[in-house]
Amino acid sequence: MSESTRKTGTGLLGWTCVPHALVLYLSILCVLFNSCDTVDRSKFRTCEQSGFCKRQRAVKEGYSKYKVDLSSGQVSSSSDKVTFSVVNPDGGHKFVLDVIAYDGVFRVKMNEESPLLPRYEVEHALLPDLKTTPMQVSKGSDSWTLTIGKDDAIAQVFGDPLRIDFFSQRKKVAVFNGRSTLKFEHLRQKPDVNDEPKEGEDSENQVQEPSMWEESFGGNTDSKPRGPESIAADIDFPLTQSLYGLPEHADTLMLKDTTNSDPVRLYNLDVFEYELDNVMALYGAIPYVIAHSPESTVGVLWLNAAETWIDVGVSKGGLVDSIVNLVGGSEENKEGRTRWMSESGIIDTFFFMGPTPADVIRQYGKLTGTTPLPQMWSIGSHQCRWNYNDEDDLLTVDANFDKYDIPYDSIWLDIEYTDGKKYFTWDHHKFPHPVEMIQNISSKGRKLVTILDPHIKRESGYFLHEDATNQDLYVKDKNGKIYEGWCWPGSSSYLDFFDPKVRQYWASLFALDKFPSTLDTYIWNDMNEPSVFNGPEVTMPKDMMHYGNWEHRDVHNLYGLMHIMSTYEGLIQRSENRLRPFILTRSHYVGAQRYAAVWTGDNKADWGHLRASIPMCLSLSISGMSHCGADIGGFFHNPDAELVLRWYQTAAFQPFMRNHAHIETKRREPWLFGDQITALIRSAVQKRYALLPYWYTLFYENEKTGMPPMRPLWLQYPNDINTFPIQDQHMIGDGLLVHPVTDQGATNVQVYLPKGNWYDFYSHKKYEGGTHTLNVGEDSIPVFQRGGSIIPTKQRIRRSAFLMRRDPYTLYVALDENGEASGSLYSDDNESFEYREGHYVLNSIKFKNGRLSSKVVNPNSPFRTPEWVERIVIVGLNKKPSSIEARSKSVGQTSLEFEGDYPIVIRKPGVLITEDWEIEIA
Template sequence: MKTLWCLLVAVVTIHGAFGVDRNNFKTCHQSGFCKRLRGFKPENSEYTLDVNSIIIDGNVLIAEVKTIDSESERRTVLWNYILKLSALEDNTYRVELNEKNPLYSRYVPQLALQRDPRPDGIKLVSKDNEKVVVINTQGQKVVIIAEPLKLEFYDKNGEVALVLNENAQLLVEPLRKKKEQYDDEEGNAVDGDEEGTWGENFKSHHDSKPRGNEAVSLDVSFPDADQVYGIPEHTDRFHLATTTSGDPYRLYNLDVFEYELDSRMAIYGAIPVLYAHGTKRTVGVFWHNSAETWVDVVNYGDSTVVSSLVNLVTGGQKHRIDTRFMSESGVLDLFVLLGDTPADVFRQYTTLTGVAPLPPRFSLAYHQSRWNYVDEADVRGVDDNFDAHDIPADVIWLDIEYTDRKMYFTWDSEKFRHPSEMVANLTAKGRKLVVIIDPHIKREPGYFYHEDATQNGYYVKDKDGKDYEGWCWPGSSSYPDFLNPVVHNYYASRYSFDKFPGTSKDVHIWNDMNEPSVFNGPEVTMPKDCRHYKQPEDGVEGIGSFWEHRHVHNEYGLFYIRGTHEGMLSRAPNYRPFILTRATFAGTQRYAAMWTGDNTAEWGFLAATVPMCISVAISGVSFCGSDVGGFFKNPDAELMTRWYQAGAFQPFFRAHSHIETKRREPWLFEPATTALLRDAVRKRYALLDFWYTLFFEHSRDGLPVMRPLFQQYPKEQATFTVDNQYLLGDKLLIRPVLEQGVTLVKVYLPGADTHTLWYDVDTYQAHQANGFITQEVNIAKTPVYQRGGSAVWRKERVRRSSALMLNDPYTLVLALDENNTSEGTLYIDDGETYNYKQKIYIYSKVKYTPEGITYTFIDENASYPTRSWVERIVIAGIKTPPKTAKLHQNEKQTALLMTLHKGNDVLVIRKPGASMAKPWKIVFSY
């Protein structure tokens, strides 16, 4: 949503007035552990595996690891660790390293994994004093080098695919007790440890660090890799840059006011999964850690990497990438995803962290928002104007001003006196309402949430064990400790209809500011030494009896949206909720959609929506979008038009803007621009069932909805760095116009080696894939191409909301490949309930061959009583049209009318009338 604009002068100085104030956010040099670990570059690792300690327990290899004093002739053991190597299903391994007897327990994220990973078998092949060899049931090999410790993971062809600790940057800082203080010569109390061990400062803030240093680090090398991707959320290119000339990529959920482009700075999200891709294979790693994390990248193929370094490390081979993860705390816990295709690793990651459940259909339609629609009359006027200007819309949003003085689960009694009636007026047209609920709670006497949280100890505590008090939209605020199951249950209960009057099943939720944002906190967030609930352990008191915020920071927003999700399910158990979140972490996709935060109405921010959303999509979160038009500033007509056209082909499609921007509903522009915005929205609605099918299939196979080109064309090197276009499933290629004033754009059409055809969806003109083409564009044109060999279902009767289109007829577009065939899928259900779990749905396949068209059910045991039917079939690329066509359904045969458009080889079958509720076929004769 937004950061403070004009609430308090003190907070404005924190955020700055013109763009991001970098002074408010740490560099690696200012982050104590990053500075310390980045400088840790020994020639050889001090970690050694005790081969004689190895045991195999089920799917886990367990062994002792020691750190050896390299300067000691007697090889003095400094610390003892336990290494676990687990073989998991789907060619995945887990590597864990922790102290053998830690002083305190270390935090492991509680919510990122959707369940305990499913085991695979592991077999010890051989061992000697130098190395150990194991394989999983698929025969993929892992070699553990004993001294210095190194792990090599091999692909199915027996080649090294990934190496851990090749560059000796493994480090797990052992937990220690603070030394006794003594006075120095000047009488100052010191503890004898290095600076920053037991506390560090940033600006006016002091972090007490009661456990001292507890960082973890590991380097991961990728032989034969050309590019690496992932670790969102950042604003630079989709393929990650070499970081030797600046800071590493930072993963730390932060409310960065007016964030900037082309930056490796942290912003709202932190998903620590990284993929490496080359022509030989794709592999990945998931760094299972929720603390502040920095990631270094060295791509030896980059021009920024000096040739001497390439020769030194790789012997002149540029197809190699080294990375390094550094986290402030936690267990060293890494999942290795052995691929070997992009689709394999993306699925392996979602097998661990989950998929987006099937969303309600309305959520894939158009959303209208701003900060703020001021009252019920304003909402009614916006709603009516969509109808008056013939623009479909499904959702109207309310920002923080709808509440009673920023107190959540309340309504402003003057501006929103009749919320139930307001909601009913919307739902009568098939529309929904979304309202915002943020995690900060106003410290207001008499406010039920604050009173309950204070009396029952529900708030996060400060370093002294008192309720933490920060500053956010309501002014003085405190933050519920969602790690506490009691607090989780209390928060979820607030969504019940009796506790949140005015809401219904058609009111959905926006969770913002959940990094958490604290206007007067260090880096505009919660101090790291704040205390969170920890499950009690026998005999554990003091420092070990709570988690610090530093341990859980990136997971805090996930705990919050999990509570929202559970609360919405409890209020209406058979209805699918929609939730939007700003903060993201691994596993967010199981509960909410996300958007790219407080962007700016500038062309660069429009362009950034593509790599940002592709990056989170391959990191599990397919349901991504941006504030269409830009949150800050005022877009001109051209930028607004291009943003609507781009947003119409991104998963989450919402217009939103700052409270001080001009009103910019589509009808407030010149009529010609309004017509273009209307056209963009209508294009979205025509493809709603296509989107809905993509999300259904994602919920089954875990693959991204919005895909990078290299996912489908992994051997085609030119695709590796394309990030201004993308695929929707494997059927549509989207190249939004992201540049100002252009009449020509370059479009890359992949698949030359397979003779792929791409059809312009506006003209049905076929293009043979052969790399880049130049596409003419006017202000109305968005380059979109349908892949030859695919089938796409559309609904051309666009109404004012998606609910009113549920039983409307379909148009089927068949784009033929070089073999004159095509096929596709379609999913149909009621769009809002969980009845599909009782097999009340249709999941079908349509297939075209020169002999005819068949429509069959993939899931034959499922059915749904749809009233939809087929009103038109368009066959593009047809070379030899049939003379006759007959529909066969329900034991009846019906002759069909056809029209041939010779100029573009398109055959149209008019009004076949086939019901979508039962299988059918059309038979051709020649």
């Protein structure tokens, strides 16, 4: 949902039209009436229009003269940290540089030694109580060498000028300030315009640009009371130009060269109907890059919550030449370059030393957290619209899913369910019986998801506004007055989630006696960039003040994280720590994966946005936000039947699957496009539900290791350079490769299969590694199972995931060239936190030497379930078996029926997943 109109009897968005709002209405007319075909770029800054970005981008290589005093008396060290003194000879300003060690990770922090005012350091993004690790420290003639482990990771700190080289397995993988473009704008007193520069004063003080102390854009003025305080540094990757990350952008998976364009921008903004192939800021900001080569992989996290721009250099010719050089083996222009520029804060940078992609993913997860195992229903299919009109409308839609035999697990309500856009209330004319309505839905195992945004309607008598005013819970302006902006309710104020008492208050509102609902109601946090219709760039002014006396400029990209943290705590308290929360967020930052799923925002109904959903979710997945999806059919405009079908087929193989649409679009429930399309959509959704056990197992592994369920091919095949630029197909775990059909009228697709055996997951046709041109019809979803994998499924498709929870499994066993395969199967109660206390069962399943066996990894688990294996499908056997026998505690030793010669289908082996078993194929 974004800034588009709803015509009501009381005016735009239900606001009462008053004279002082006329200017506002005119200024956002294009947005409100959804009459713009493209993004109104005049609303959003370019680097040239951003004072600090313009100053920092003008810095030339070799500018930085920062020196480290390497004398032993000026360096202090402990087992896990070394502290250096740094000076900028141009004026003599002093800094402190810390290098801290974690497991396979170096952290580099740089701050002023004695800042005029405190500088903000990001809170809440990292896991609490991080454990450091010891490192060895040695002094050389021109550097200090810091080593983690047995030469596994090395940081070499040079003094004149400051430079840090990072080595993984003796290969130089990253360089900090190698091009000497470090620039740290120290805090200073605002000079009098008549003052003459003092002798010896640094050049930063001598050059005074108007944007340093006040800056205007789009009719808004930023007072900048602290003056210039930006930071910037170059970080380069000597081994590779294959750089990934920096979500969220509607752009290619592999980062493109920005030499002749704006830098990549990270500044959480409400950008509706966003453009494709663009590095403009969107809803989320994760300042994280992975540099990958066949030789080594390294990750870099620039931990800063202020507006950030990143210049990327990958090739003189940009992405295309980079890929040509890569595939062709050319060493020319091999180095990947980045330069990070933030408006305020400190330099706080993590180097994840790998050396493999899986190592980097694991190291990142150990510091920022992983996605907790979601409830099973949340990885099913979701149905949403802005808005379902009333209870009858919602319950009719629910009933029609049953009528048309299409499974789904939750139905969603957008802002119109509230009483006049007042959150934690119900419109009692449209939704007079909310608890009874929810119980009607949950009787089929389904859930309701309601939207709760951070802007609060300024209306006398509204309990939340009254509480926030009386208890001092709102964000303030620079003069200490409650900030007032405009959003869906009209005049609104914004809760200051940085204040612990605000988070505690917000969490308390989810109690069932305060918000009439049930434990089967879950939450959608939208507009939390925060979106402010009349604010600069449709967000909050930077000089607003938050708890702790921090300006909004310091913490902007964290606001959404603080919002969902508060919601998560509320859902935890509501169920007395029993049920796993589900939250969907639009705004996100580092660490948001610990609390919420994410979707790609206000996309539109065209083929380009369908294609973009794949690289966008892949980029988010490798950056921690693994529970990702995009609005099926596009939020804006009206998709035709072909686009809707192909979008369902694509979304069925992404982690989060939701149909959602704008209030002014035509209704698009899956049965509204004719019988044939309805049948094909049903088939796609049923394929999703059959694979829920596999998805669930992958999400369990995701929590443990950080490895996302949806993966770019290079993450699984790190030495295959052909996979590096691929973004139109992806892996699900290590077992399935998917190439959705995303072009209008397509009759064929080209699929790249890495080396090895592959099998069409539905026809079981065998393919060798290489590029294949496949004919596709409207029912085609190219999905391939890797030889060597075992995929657990459930083939009894019911109305919801909840109703399938105790159904039996079908295992798909695909043999590799050695006749072997392996996989895992995880099961628990699908909803509670008891799995963290050992209440689950995990099976390790292997096929080797003609024997399929399953071993319970945790045999002492108290978890009990009647789930069993009712069918096994094996592809890749050289010849038809003569006999098949099963052995387990429950079945004893028994002969099994089987059919076919390719594939071999074993019927009703009857073995339980809570016990070890073995099936021998003679």
